Amino acid sequence: MTGAPRDTKWNPPAPEDSPQGGGFRAEFDVTTDRGGPRYGEFVEQVRTFMDKVRYACPTPELADEVIEELKQFNAKLDTMLVDEWHTPSGTRIDLPSRGNITLPPYEITDGGEDGVSATVEFRRFHLGGNGVAHGGHVAVAFDDLGGMAAALNVHGVARTAYLTVNYRSLTPLETPLTLKTWVERRDGRKLFVKGTLHEGDRLCADLDALFIALRPGQA
Numbered sequence: 001m002t003g004a005p006r007d008t009k010w011n012p013p014a015p016e017d018s019p020q021g022g023g024f025r026a027e028f029d030v031t032t033d034r035g036g037p038r039y040g041e042f043v044e045q046v047r048t049f050m051d052k053v054r055y056a057c058p059t060p061e062l063a064d065e066v067i068e069e070l071k072q073f074n075a076k077l078d079t080m081l082v083d084e085w086h087t088p089s090g091t092r093i094d095l096p097s098r099g100n101i102t103l104p105p106y107e108i109t110d111g112g113e114d115g116v117s118a119t120v121e122f123r124r125f126h127l128g129g130n131g132v133a134h135g136g137h138v139a140v141a142f143d144d145l146g147g148m149a150a151a152l153n154v155h156g157v158a159r160t161a162y163l164t165v166n167y168r169s170l171t172p173l174e175t176p177l178t179l180k181t182w183v184e185r186r187d188g189r190k191l192f193v194k195g196t197l198h199e200g201d202r203l204c205a206d207l208d209a210l211f212i213a214l215r216p217g218q219a
């Protein structure tokens, strides 16, 4: 397991009348080959780049040089753009965080209807201040992995209705942390999800969230 459990029935078909606009679709794709065998390294290099940008203090001359090179990179990326529904990002279950560059990198160690366990490592670019993670990035990790616990429970897509994170102690950067999420209670389409984030035995943060399973065809 890396970005999501493999032994699960993913790729549920959308109903004929599934709307194509607004929010998540009631369907989703999982892949292991979209974007090719080097896609994981491609994302990892961008993360490393962001780590360096976060701490860079360029001279004006070096900033000009890098800006010129970035313009060339961006022009190259313009030649490979696809729409949201065809990008590998978020679908590659063989990669950390399903290859989604916007998520803190995590690897799923266990996942199913009972919940999800993952190892997550906040990067240097997730800095909030004073050497520890920004609380918003902690919430992003909980949202995605809480959403995954809900998705695995209902075998479909669920959307966050509310998400409360209690920050119990500081969350370190560049340290493997254990994040767990599980559906504590289900009431029809309502999934009450709990979660914890630990460094070893120390609780960094916990989660209390409500996810709503989408109705067939819901935008």
Ligand SMILES: CCCCC/C=C\C/C=C\C/C=C\C/C=C\CCCC(=O)SCCNC(=O)CCNC(=O)[C@H](O)C(C)(C)COP(=O)(O)OP(=O)(O)OC[C@H]1O[C@@H](n2cnc3c(N)ncnc32)[C@H](O)[C@@H]1OP(=O)(O)O
Binding pocket: 004, 023, 024, 028, 029, 030, 090, 091, 098, 143, 144, 145, 146, 147, 148, 151, 157, 158, 159, 160, 161, 162, 189, 190, 210, 212, 214, 215, 218
């Ligand atoms: C999604 C994955 C895509 C890619 C997948 C690829 C691979 C798959 C692998 C794994 C999947 C892994 C991870 C999943 C990833 C991410 C998860 C992130 C999810 C998000 O980041 S998502 C963005 C933020 N999210 C929104 O943008 C929501 C905006 N909003 C709405 O879209 C509606 O608001 C909605 C749909 C929430 C409900 O609307 P609705 O019309 O369907 O239902 P309704 O309003 O009737 O509520 C039904 C019952 O919930 C109660 N209820 C509702 N809201 C409540 C609240 N806040 N507090 C307390 N109770 C609440 C009502 O009171 C009623 O309760 P009752 O039935 O008892 O009366």
